[in-house]
Amino acid sequence: MQIKANGAYGAVYGQTLIGANLIDGQHCGGDTMFNVLNPACSQDQVGVFPLATKADVEAAVRAANAALESWKATPLANRGQILARFARLLSQHRSTLSKLLSRELGKVAQLAQRELQTLIETAEFYAAEGLQLFARTESLDPLQAHFSQRRPLGSIAMISDSRFPSAAPVWSLIPALLCGNTVVWKPSEFGPSIAWALGRLLDVAGLPPGVINIIHGESQVGESLMQWVEKGLIQQVSFSGSEAVGRSIGEICGRNLIPHSLDLATRQLLIVMNDAxxxxxxxxxxxxxxxxxxxxxxxxxxxxxxxxxxxxxxERFLKAVQEIRVGDPSLDHQLSYGPLLNPQKLEAFLAQRDWAAAEGAQLLEGNGRITRDKKPRNFIGDPDLGHYVWPVIWDRVSPDMKIAQVAISGPSASLIEVADLDAAINVAKATGFNAGNKPQVSLYTQNQQNIHRCQNELGATMCRYSLTEVSGLTEVSGLKGLDAYSRWHSMQQESPPPHLDSPPPPQPDLSGSLLDFSSLVPTDSTD
Structure with missing residues (x-):
């Protein structure tokens, strides 16, 4: 691991990572580099990474294709053992990696820790349960056996945003690898350090060269990767991000008749009934x-x-919002939220004030950008060095207002009053629920009839205290993840298949100094 001094901020946040593209097992630099800055403190340089060129993208795609035959021929049990070791490595480095998430993306500690735990559990689940779901036998004739086995799709392109830079791709990455696919992953340009660390862990866990390739950069790198769909060297695309980009990817995949999975940006929709x-x-x-x-x-x-x-x-919501703790997640682990991701997100968030007020919405809470001269009494950090905003509450909102129709990236809530559940369902549908990418819906009620109505009319799929409609067009978590990254291949045999013995995989050293990421995060004596 290459690092460089981070000036006066190294003692507070950690040193600066000199990252690389991972192509065919090699860490590759580049002529053009881009900086990764802490959104909570723009003076903290988290990392510097090479901008992948078209040649880098081609090399990554060809490496994935070259590794495909040997990887899919690797016995399933061996692939599962590699993923199990990956899960153990994640568990060993959970504290450090969660702090890196907070530093690089401004995630509060609770969210960063939850994301790492989800990642660990995903890897453990597929390493254990996934092995039981790869074959089935059906027999209609006692003299014949009909077998079905999962087969990998091929080389997969994964393009992810910074919403959940570790969890979202791993929801796709782990089942894809277990099924015998190879991967070219283009992570968010705002979260390359955590992607680099995950690639390092997979390498040490024993993943062969070329099975996963990681290329860094902005949107043009993803566009370059999608060109290989047209050339026939990418057999599936997994994307997490905006609806607009998801539509474009869906069109390209549809034109080339290859499967794709889309985990799209989503809004939250809460319905609170009188008996809630x-x-x-x-x-x-x-x-x-x-x-x-x-x-x-x-x-x-x-x-x-x-x-x-x-x-x-x-009344109670407004009082609770006024007690929210905001600040730098690396300096305080008990915050409600941290900074916006970048200056563009900050500008877009602040712009809502003008057009929402012009439409007649009433601003109950919100004071623009947080600065040194205008900050909450319990703010942690230096607001002038980050992209911080006051929480916003809009009241007297109607379904036809822009504030109810568009996605607002940032700490914002819009309140709409209705007479009954019929009106609530109509409002939900009017605010975009019938679109291809549905909001996540939560219903608060004690009435079972209300719950069933929302399930039926809004298509919610999970019911506990709330009803949830998962955004996106393809299920990639749980057992469904295997279906997204494999196809069933059926055969008929007159006799049972032979038993094939295979040598055990090599046992790598999981405790080496190559996996010491501690210099990238603040020192914490409580760990």
């Missing part, structure tokens, strides 16, 4: 509206309130 558990609804509203400010694909919340509950909800 108000404390739970307010707690969730705070978390879903303001708890993910730096996540560019999490777009605040629209909160639909039944009339009788609206006033007490509004």
């Amino acid at each position: 558990d108000l404390e739970r609804a307010i707690s969730d509203a705070i978390r879903l509206s303001f708890g993910q400010a730096a996540e560019p694909s999490q777009h605040g919340a629209t909160i639909i309130l039944q009339h009788e509950i609206a006033k007490p909800f509004r």
